Amino acid sequence: MDEQPRLMHAHGVAMARHGHGHAGLAPHMPDGGSTGPDGDARKQDIGDILQQIMTITDQSLDEAQARKHALNCHRMKPALFNVLCEIKEKTVLSIRGAQEEEPPDPQLMRLDNMLLAEGVAGPEKGGGAAAAAAAAAATGGIGADNSAEHSDYRAKLSQIRQIYHTELEKYEQACNEFTTHVMNLLREQSRTRPISPKEIERMVNIIHRKFSSIQMQLKQSTCEAVMILRSRFLDARRKRRNFNKQATEILNEYFYSHLSNPYPSEEAKEELAKKCSITVSQGWGSIIIVIVSNWFGNKRIRYKKNIGKFQEEANMYAARTAVNATNVSAHGSQANSPSTPNSAGEYALVHSG
DNA sequence: CCTGATGATTAAAG
């Protein structure tokens, strides 16, 4: 794992051992190395080169390019590079020690899971749609008018989804762009100052972490948006919608034609549900069954509680079914008294007032 | 507003 000197060219790493200060530069003097009386000149050179480094960012691009070239060709450059390498070698230990292993952020995982569950992330129209369908079926009813809210919810969810994905992609792209930019920069700079691949990697990590924290903000706000939408939708769910006329008729018809035993079997419920829920097609059966069960439960108890109040209704449906039966069976013989209100009398549930 | 109708929810009972 110790490959960091690859970019450092291993120029005399331990030069300074020769003694005091910049004397270490001497062995690598480019031109012959006449360590003579011109120490001040060398100092000046170093000051010069440092100055150039410090001001390089202030220049315009062309100017900087030219200056960089000059810098690279400067006679003191290798020596300075070596010194920098050496200093680096001393400090890199501390850097290496501070290698943070980041555990997967639990909060991020939570957000990811939620987005996945809500159908914002992950494959198109997944589990989130199921929740939506459940609530939708509950709202509306067996009738035809629930699709509006449902599609509203779906539309808003997919809107959130779309925004989320475009933003995420944008961040991803920006991150990649920025990363390659920085890497190019660092590689370029590695000609002037020692930069190990490890450090580049570290820098990339830092960038990625930064961007992923931005992404986390995005995820968080997306989660919030979904939650708000969801809570609003659930509120809407609490708002009771009456069934439409047709559904009520179908249910009543069954109820009054089975007054003696108004307990539809699972199959019968399913059948009724299918008949009533014309628009709720998307395979959300069981919820609708529950709705049918609710209806029959309410109907039974309320009928029993006050038979008188329902008498008229009972007569009506009884008549209707009677008419239907006669129409189907034979040609209009009003044999079985068209209005047979007293069929209600045999209602099995009537035990107490 | 008020009120009855009605779908949903809940605890209790079978």
Add this chain to the structure above:
DNA sequence: CTTTAATCATCAGG
């Protein structure tokens, strides 16, 4: 589990 009975919350109409 299903059903009952009570209750809640909302709707629809006066």
